[in-house]
Amino acid sequence: MAITKILSKEQATLIINDVPFRYPVNIDYLYEIYETANEAIQMLEHENVQIEVKEINQVDLLYYCIGEYFYSVSHLGQEEIEKFNKNEDFASSMASVAADKYLSLSIFNHVEKKLANRFLPPASSLNMYINFMLNIVKGYKKNDPQSTLISDLLMKSLTISRCILEQLLSGYETEAFSSWRTLHECECTLILLDKHGEPLINNYLKHMNFGFAFNDSIKDKEQQDKVFYQMKDEMRALGLKSKDIRKYIEYGWLYPIVPEGDETFKLNFRDGLEKLAGLSAYAKRYEISSEIIHSTPLLIYSNKEYFYYMTLLSLYESFFRLERVFVSLFSKRVSKEQMAQYLEMQKVYYSQLVVIHKRELETFKKLQASWGEKNSH
Numbered sequence: 001m002a003i004t005k006i007l008s009k010e011q012a013t014l015i016i017n018d019v020p021f022r023y024p025v026n027i028d029y030l031y032e033i034y035e036t037a038n039e040a041i042q043m044l045e046h047e048n049v050q051i052e053v054k055e056i057n058q059v060d061l062l063y064y065c066i067g068e069y070f071y072s073v074s075h076l077g078q079e080e081i082e083k084f085n086k087n088e089d090f091a092s093s094m095a096s097v098a099a100d101k102y103l104s105l106s107i108f109n110h111v112e113k114k115l116a117n118r119f120l121p122p123a124s125s126l127n128m129y130i131n132f133m134l135n136i137v138k139g140y141k142k143n144d145p146q147s148t149l150i151s152d153l154l155m156k157s158l159t160i161s162r163c164i165l166e167q168l169l170s171g172y173e174t175e176a177f178s179s180w181r182t183l184h185e186c187e188c189t190l191i192l193l194d195k196h197g198e199p200l201i202n203n204y205l206k207h208m209n210f211g212f213a214f215n216d217s218i219k220d221k222e223q224q225d226k227v228f229y230q231m232k233d234e235m236r237a238l239g240l241k242s243k244d245i246r247k248y249i250e251y252g253w254l255y256p257i258v259p260e261g262d263e264t265f266k267l268n269f270r271d272g273l274e275k276l277a278g279l280s281a282y283a284k285r286y287e288i289s290s291e292i293i294h295s296t297p298l299l300i301y302s303n304k305e306y307f308y309y310m311t312l313l314s315l316y317e318s319f320f321r322l323e324r325v326f327v328s329l330f331s332k333r334v335s336k337e338q339m340a341q342y343l344e345m346q347k348v349y350y351s352q353l354v355v356i357h358k359r360e361l362e363t364f365k366k367l368q369a370s371w372g373e374k375n376s377h
Contacts, residue, residue, distance in 0.1 A: 036095035112171025173307035181289035188277035
């Protein structure tokens with residue numbers, strides 16, 4: 001039988017009052033739901049020998065009750081809420097559902113085997129550095145592509161980086177590696193825009209506008225037609241056909257930086273964007289990540305350790321490149337004193353990240369060698 005002490009009404013009230021209800025909430029009503037949910041768990045445990053609850057996390061259970069109630073009444077007006085509160089069946093149903101969810105998601109929650117620990121340096125040091133950068137970049141002006149494209153793209157790249165790390169920490173290695181594919185596309189774009197500056201940024205924005213016109217997203221139809229005809233004229237001048245329109249929208253902004261006489265350039269990621277960004281060494285990893293995205297057997301029968309290290313190393317390497325863009329952006333917007341403070345932090349933690357990457361790479365190589373030996377027998 002679960003050994004637990006339920007929250008007092010005063011304790012529950014403090015928690016409930018932190019929830020932004022549109023109208024004053026009936027504390028007695030909600031507390032009754034919470035008490036009934038506790039009783040339901042005790043009853044379920046008594047009736048089912050497979051359920052063994054040593055202790056109930058009372059705050060979590062209360063939040064499940066609050067969640068059920070909040071969602072049920074969030075679309076109602078005050079009079080409708082009062083009518084809702086008078087229906088005892090609703091209260092009983094919400095308590096039962098909250099109890100079921102608590103048991104399922106707290107006691108019987110499915111958890112993947114985890115190869116990472118958020119307290120160890122490979123995760124904690126990188127997470128801290130990304131968090132520092134996010135807190136800086138979030139303070140910049142945003143969502144004005146004409147002037148904020150670099151910082152907006154950097155912000156998105158950093159949030160994807162954190163997402164990848166969270167997936168790794170949760171035991172979702174292949175999902176994390178498929179997310180790295182998106183990060184890699186972002187970093188390639190970011191590297192080129194940062195390197196070539198305003199002329200290329202303007203061309204990128206022009207192609208963004210081409211995309212809006214193609215997708216019928218420009219409200220002024222006369223302007224939309226004008227943009228569309230401009231795009232068709234440019235494609236014609238380059239000898240491109242109508243079938244190339246999507247490729248031109250996505251990669252045509254790269255034409256101004258294609259080396260003269262380069263006949264290998266193509267309107268795609270591998271032979272276009274990735275190559276011009278100088279990251280062709282990642283073509284194979286990108287290909288593997290693409291296979292995962294398209295649900296091949298590689299996704300279903302994957303080696304957790306292989307994809308853990310492949311993702312972690314790829315994430316670190318992408319981060320090192322993003323950090324260089326960050327410094328380029330940051331150095332233009334801060335005082336000498338702030339830059340000096342950042343460089344002090346960088347001296348300690350960036351060097352640690354370099355050491356961690358080297359160590360994890362050596363571990364990965366040893367594992368690969370052991371896998372090779374096993375496969376040879």
